[in-house]
Amino acid sequence: MSHYEAPIREPLIIGNKSYHDITVDVAAPVEGKANKKWWIAFTIALLAFLYGIGAIIYTIGTGIGVWGLNNRINWAWDITNFVWWVGIGHAGTLISAVLLLFRQKWRMGINRSAEAMTIFAVFQAGLFPIIHMGRVWNAFYVLPIPNALGSLWVNFNSPLLWDVFAISTYLSVSLVFWYTGLLPDFAMLRDRAVRPFQKKIYSLLSFGWSGRLKDWQRFEEVSLVLAGLATPLVLSVHTIVSMDFATSVIPGWHSTIFPPYFVAGAIFSGFAMVQTLLLIMRKVSNLEAYITKVHIENMNKVILLTGGIVSVAYITEFFIGWYSGSSYEDYTYLSVGAATGPYWWAFWALITCNFIFPQTLWFKKLRTNFVWSFFISIVINIGMWFERFDIIVIDLSRGHLPSSWTMFSPTFVDVAIFIGTIGFFFVLFLLYARTFPVIAQAELKSILKSSGENYKKLRGDNHE
Amino acid sequence: MSSTTIQAIFDDDDVLLSAVKDLKAANYRIEEIFTPFPVHGLDKAAGLKNTRIAITSFIYGLIGLGFATWMMNFMMVADWPQNIGGKPSFSFAENSPAFIPIMFELTVFFAAHLMVITFYMRSKLWPFKKAENPDVRTTDDHFLLEVSTVNDVKTLENLLKDMGAKEIKTKA
Numbered sequence: 001m002s003h004y005e006a007p008i009r010e011p012l013i014i015g016n017k018s019y020h021d022i023t024v025d026v027a028a029p030v031e032g033k034a035n036k037k038w039w040i041a042f043t044i045a046l047l048a049f050l051y052g053i054g055a056i057i058y059t060i061g062t063g064i065g066v067w068g069l070n071n072r073i074n075w076a077w078d079i080t081n082f083v084w085w086v087g088i089g090h091a092g093t094l095i096s097a098v099l100l101l102f103r104q105k106w107r108m109g110i111n112r113s114a115e116a117m118t119i120f121a122v123f124q125a126g127l128f129p130i131i132h133m134g135r136v137w138n139a140f141y142v143l144p145i146p147n148a149l150g151s152l153w154v155n156f157n158s159p160l161l162w163d164v165f166a167i168s169t170y171l172s173v174s175l176v177f178w179y180t181g182l183l184p185d186f187a188m189l190r191d192r193a194v195r196p197f198q199k200k201i202y203s204l205l206s207f208g209w210s211g212r213l214k215d216w217q218r219f220e221e222v223s224l225v226l227a228g229l230a231t232p233l234v235l236s237v238h239t240i241v242s243m244d245f246a247t248s249v250i251p252g253w254h255s256t257i258f259p260p261y262f263v264a265g266a267i268f269s270g271f272a273m274v275q276t277l278l279l280i281m282r283k284v285s286n287l288e289a290y291i292t293k294v295h296i297e298n299m300n301k302v303i304l305l306t307g308g309i310v311s312v313a314y315i316t317e318f319f320i321g322w323y324s325g326s327s328y329e330d331y332t333y334l335s336v337g338a339a340t341g342p343y344w345w346a347f348w349a350l351i352t353c354n355f356i357f358p359q360t361l362w363f364k365k366l367r368t369n370f371v372w373s374f375f376i377s378i379v380i381n382i383g384m385w386f387e388r389f390d391i392i393v394i395d396l397s398r399g400h401l402p403s404s405w406t407m408f409s410p411t412f413v414d415v416a417i418f419i420g421t422i423g424f425f426f427v428l429f430l431l432y433a434r435t436f437p438v439i440a441q442a443e444l445k446s447i448l449k450s451s452g453e454n455y456k457k458l459r460g461d462n463h464e
Numbered sequence: 465m466s467s468t469t470i471q472a473i474f475d476d477d478d479v480l481l482s483a484v485k486d487l488k489a490a491n492y493r494i495e496e497i498f499t500p501f502p503v504h505g506l507d508k509a510a511g512l513k514n515t516r517i518a519i520t521s522f523i524y525g526l527i528g529l530g531f532a533t534w535m536m537n538f539m540m541v542a543d544w545p546q547n548i549g550g551k552p553s554f555s556f557a558e559n560s561p562a563f564i565p566i567m568f569e570l571t572v573f574f575a576a577h578l579m580v581i582t583f584y585m586r587s588k589l590w591p592f593k594k595a596e597n598p599d600v601r602t603t604d605d606h607f608l609l610e611v612s613t614v615n616d617v618k619t620l621e622n623l624l625k626d627m628g629a630k631e632i633k634t635k636a
Contacts, residue, residue: 019500019605144539153539155548162565169569173576180580183589184603188500191600207584208593211602213497214515215587217507221515222583226576229521233572240565445501445605449477 003449007460011453012106014289019445022290026185026441027192029285034434037284045426052420055413056131064134068410073396077414078132079244080388081421084269085125086167086241087262087384090234091270092118093174096181097230100223105451106298108443109290112185113281114274115178116436120428121273122171124421129163131417159243166240170233177226180219183209185437238266245391252321252332252395261313268306268354269384275299275377279370281433290439293368300367303380307358310387314355331398333390342407343394350390353383467614469495470621471598472629474607477503483627484509487611492620495610498602517586521579528574532567598635610635 013022034042059066069076092115099107130139142164144154154161186206193199209215242262245253275296282291314334321329322336331337338347357379361367393408432438449455474480481503487494494510540546540553540563553559584590602608609629613620621632 023500023604144535153544155546156536156540156566157548157551157553157559157562159565162569165566165569169573173572176577176580180583184501187595187597188603190595191597191603203595204591206595207589207591208595209589209603210595210597211498211500212587212596213499213507213510213512215589216499216502217512218515218517218583218587220502221517222579225518225521225579229525229572229576232568236565236568243565442501446504 005450010294012451016454042430045423048423055416066413072404072406073408078128082128083388085121087266087269088273089118089121090266091274093230093234097227100227112440162240166237170237184442238263251328264306264309271303272377272380279374300361304361311355333394349386353379467612469612469635472609472624473631479628480607493612498597498608521575524578525571525575528571532570536563
């Protein structure tokens with residue numbers, strides 16, 4: 001079998017690695033003991049999570065009046081956070097599904113963690129609409145079952161209900177996609193486990209995976225078909241989220257550009273979050289040989305592309321708003337009114353973080369620099385939060401009726417719930433990093449001979 | 465005459481692949497191969513038929529699409545038609561544009577989940593299932609080939625050794 005790959009392609013696995021070395025490196029964080037830094041990070045995340053739980057309990061007990069929402073601005077931080085988290089959750093499926101269809105081998109070093117991040121982010125996203133219902137015990141009303149009031153059905157004309165279907169399909173399909181990929185890697189941990197308890201746990205998790213030839217054949221086919229299904233799915237999810245806004249008649253929301261623009265924005269923010277996590281993880285878990293400069297640079301290229309799409313959308317919105325000559329369009333989130341009005345700081349935060357800073361990635365020196373990549377990823381995370389805040393709050397703050405114009409200020413409960421979800425996200429991710437095989441090692445082994453540095457060198461020497 | 469199954473362990477996928485090709489050419493029966501990762505071309509070399517799991521997924525997807533169409537038509541048009549926000553739902557044709565997102569979602573939902581369940585059932589993967597790989601190294605960096613013969617066992621063993629097998633033993 002030929003393992004040839006063009007020598008011009010940079011290796012994806014650095015160093016003199018054998019199949020066994022990959023096993024050892026991936027199993028190391030699971031088999032080793034957590035160090036002090038992990039415990040510190042975990043404690044901080046857990047405290048933030050508990051703080052958020054307290055705020056959620058307070059909200060549910062008292063009612064959503066404890067939030068900063070008012071008559072005019074009836075969606076604010078809650079929906080901002082919801083859209084922000086769903087958007088972040090787009091990168092995992094994009095990396096594992098779209099890049100699989102495009103046969104991008106660099107996906108294999110990062111897809112596992114990106115998918116984990118997706119699932120954990122969608123958990124956070126799902127919390128917000130449910131809490132926002134106020135009476136969370138009635139949350140089952142969104143399901144298409146005859147409800148307690150008689151045989152009254154859900155409204156299938158509503159994009160909010162489409163959201164329920166889209167996000168639950170997305171979460172559950174991402175979960176099985178991730179889990180199916182995990183089976184061989186859990187089996188690897190199971191067969192290496194020394195402690196009986198560990199062996200038991202990983203036996204249970206690996207579903208008795210044995211690595212038969214027929215199993216692998218089905219495994220690969222299932223992965224490919226799931227990738228084919230997940231690709232339009234991931235596009236549909238944020239399309240439908242954007243329809244929550246686009247099908248309304250609020251100036252600034254009622255925009256046909258929203259679906260593609262939201263999807264690009266979601267990928268943009270999701271890749272930024274993957275970048276944030278991976279840059280830390282490759283250091284902490286000693287995975288520098290598998291998450292290399294090539295991976296980081298490729299991620300930055302995707303960020304640059306999707307950031308470019310988002311920027312074009314901003315310019316279009318801004319121009320069309322101005323060109324319409326309508327006074328209502330002069331205070332949408334991308335307009336002269338927004339740039340100079342009371343929310344100027346939110347407008348310029350968006351433009352600076354999402355439009356200006358990512359342009360630095362055009363320079364190879366900067367996009368291959370780990371520190372700069374980390375900084376940019378944080379900036380984009382902040383910028384994309386502001387994008388959703390701007391769309392929701394700025395657009396709502398100036399309606400058709402001037403007497404109801406108002407500003408929004410969050411209460412500590414709004415802030416606490418947001419911090420709580422960040423804490424919850426990191427609690428899940430930190431636990432994942434210590435108990436799961438964080439790299440799809442089985443898949444990675446299949447490209448070792450074609451993309452490993454030592455094998456590439458060996459072939460290069462033979463040619464001469 | 466009863467047949468004997470020999471287990472041969474390889475430590476390289478290319479050596480394994482050429483061994484499988486040679487064994488097939490010599491008309492040996494390959495019982496099973498355990499590998500730590502998917503070795504491309506091995507299924508063809510071992511004479512495995514293509515999997516039909518993608519076809520099942522297509523059928524499941526059609527079921528999902530049909531279910532979504534029936535469900536929304538029943539709930540919104542047949543059972544309890546309402547005029548919501550000036551958008552009456554008195555016929556399927558009038559309402560169908562609003563139904564498309566959920567038709568799509570349920571198609572994907574059915575196609576993905578039922579296919580994965582089919583995969584787990586067919587490959588016998590479920591919680592508490594005991595692993596059946598004969599050697600724990602086959603999830604790390606070794607490849608185990610089970611090949612059976614009714615003829616001379618010694619010949620097969622020597623053949624496997626020549627092909628590069630690291631360890632050879634008779635399956636109990």
